[in-house]
Amino acid sequence: MRSPSRGQEIVVASTLPNALLDALDRIHDRFDALVIDEGQDFLDTWWEPLQPCLADQDRGVLYVFHDDNQQLYRRVPTFPRGLVEIVLHDNLRNTQRIHAAISKFYRGEPLRAAGPEGRDVEWIAAGSTLEIEQAVSRVLHRLVREESVAPADIVVLVSSSRTGPLKKDSVVGAFELTGDQTAEPGKVLLESIRRFKGLERQVVIVAGIDDLAPEDENGMLYVALSRARAHLVVIATARTIARCQGPTCL
Numbered sequence: 001m002r003s004p005s006r007g008q009e010i011v012v013a014s015t016l017p018n019a020l021l022d023a024l025d026r027i028h029d030r031f032d033a034l035v036i037d038e039g040q041d042f043l044d045t046w047w048e049p050l051q052p053c054l055a056d057q058d059r060g061v062l063y064v065f066h067d068d069n070q071q072l073y074r075r076v077p078t079f080p081r082g083l084v085e086i087v088l089h090d091n092l093r094n095t096q097r098i099h100a101a102i103s104k105f106y107r108g109e110p111l112r113a114a115g116p117e118g119r120d121v122e123w124i125a126a127g128s129t130l131e132i133e134q135a136v137s138r139v140l141h142r143l144v145r146e147e148s149v150a151p152a153d154i155v156v157l158v159s160s161s162r163t164g165p166l167k168k169d170s171v172v173g174a175f176e177l178t179g180d181q182t183a184e185p186g187k188v189l190l191e192s193i194r195r196f197k198g199l200e201r202q203v204v205i206v207a208g209i210d211d212l213a214p215e216d217e218n219g220m221l222y223v224a225l226s227r228a229r230a231h232l233v234v235i236a237t238a239r240t241i242a243r244c245q246g247p248t249c250l
Contacts, residue, residue, distance in 0.1 A: 020049040030055035038198050039066030044078040051080065069106055069222050072194055090114040093200060097121055098225065098232050104244065105222035122233040123241045129165040132207050135235045136166065137173025139205055140188060144175070152181060153202040155189045157224050164208040166190055193224045204228035207235040 031053055036042070054060030064079055071077070091099050091111045095118025099111070126135040136156060143149040156177065158164035166172065168179035168190050178187035189201075193209075206224045221244065225232060234241065 014045060017045050017049045021052070024049070024052050031060070032056075033061035034063070036062070036064045038070070039064040039079065040068050040071050040077045041073055041075060042077065042079075043075060047078070047080050069108065070197060070219060072197060072216070072219050072223065093229055094226060095119070095230060098228050101232060101234075101244075102222055102225045104246075105218050105225070107218075119231055122231075123245065124233065124235045125238040125241060126207075126235050127210075127237045132165045132235055133172050136205060136207055137175065139233050139235075140175045141173060143203060149203060151175075151188045152185055154205065155191060155196065155199075155201040155203075155227070156205045156207060157191060157193050157196055157227065158206075158208040159193060159212055159220065160208075161190060161192045161195075164192075166207060193220050196227055197223050200227050200229055202228075202230045203233070204231075205233045205235065209234075210237050210240050 032055055034050060034053060036050070051057055051062070054062070062080065062083070064083060066077060066079075068077070087109055089109065089112055091113050092115065094102065094113065095115045096113040097118045097120055099113035099115070101121045103111070122139070124135050124139070126132045140154070143154060144151060156166060158166055161168055161179070166177060168177055170177050176184075176187040177190040178184040179190060181187065181189040204224070204227045209221065209224065212220050225234070234244070236244070
């Protein structure tokens, strides 16, 4: 993912928040509660226009959910004053075996895997673009044709959908990849790790992760692997797999 330009930074940090403040001057509806997700990505300029959205700014309800392990945009998180911090200790998304795989990339207070044990995480060695395409094709054939997994329950994640080994609107084996599964439910969703942050699927296939920048690797792998609820498949070079299966990836 390319770094935002100066103009994009101005839009994100100033123009959009100011647009919301202008809209609040014209719209009189307000809310009793606000629930903010991915709070670690918020800039300090974003909180000012959000709080006036509350009907009662003194007693209105404000929840902010955040995970510092998912700071992919290298922003320093800031939060409104007066919030009471509550640390969540249970992982309710992943199976125990997926939890064990992602724990190597997690930093913070220990988490307890509250889900079922689940099936083994699959680690498949592949190096070249052709080998990755063939591996993804075989996995999709087994999941969809033999195990009757719906394409809508599968996502293929890559480090970049522009420069990675797989491309949107392409064909891998007998399967078509799409960037919009809502419009094309019969196809398999292909998305970048960054764009899929905060989302999940029953089955996640992670491929093309061997070119991650060292400073991004831990966070990117934590996000990618933790998107899987029931089954996780990682396709990478033998060297990357060996590092990721060791005590720590970095």
